[in-house]
Amino acid sequence: MSKDDLFLHITHLPNKIVDRLEKLALESPWYYAPDCALPIEKVEELGLPSNPYFSYGMIRNDGRINRKEFSHYPWEYFDRAVSPEKYGFSSTKKLRAHITCHWPRSEQYGVPHNKHVDCPFDHLVALYYINDSDGDTFFFDGEEVIHREPVERGKLVVFNGHRKFHASSSPSKNIRMTLNVNYEII
Secondary structure, three states: OHHHHHOEEEEOOOOOHHHHHHHHHHHOOOEOOOOOOOOOHHHHHHOOOOOOOOEEEOOOOOOOOOOHHHHOOHHHHHHHHHHHHHHHHEEEEEEEHHHHHHHEOHOOOOOEEEOOOOOOOOOEEEEEOOOOOOOOEEEOOOOOOEEEEEOOOOOOEEEEEEOOEEEEEOOOOEEEEEEEEEEEEE
16 A cells, blocks of 8 residues: 555645644643543453653534634635545534543554544544654554654644554654644544
């Protein structure tokens, strides 16, 4: 499978937006979670390693919006960059939006976290890299890693989230921050 088959769209946002998104992320409240991909009960049940991180949900899995922080983000620009019309989804129907922060764990560098899909139904993922780091995103076909996408500040990657198992990974020397937005497919 080629990179062209994996991703629907890759683009870089302009520096003005990149700087704003990084500033907003750094000012957000962060909450600790014991695993970045799966509920801790599932991790323990399956005997998987735990990959802790910090996150802040602007649109939570239950659809609730944290209005204060959500309203500061440049959503109109972000949604245009994702190219909603091209892929048949509604940019006004965000299912989930959260920022993540992984701290350096050099002993885990290059090892994917627990693979997952964000939602158990068709949806699009817009994965935006807030800062430069070295913790790649891994994509899978079954158990096989088929692609490693390097982190690059300002890069936005769009893919079908229900069909593409993916996993973050720990950086070795700098924090790794992302903005992950899931969109409903119409």
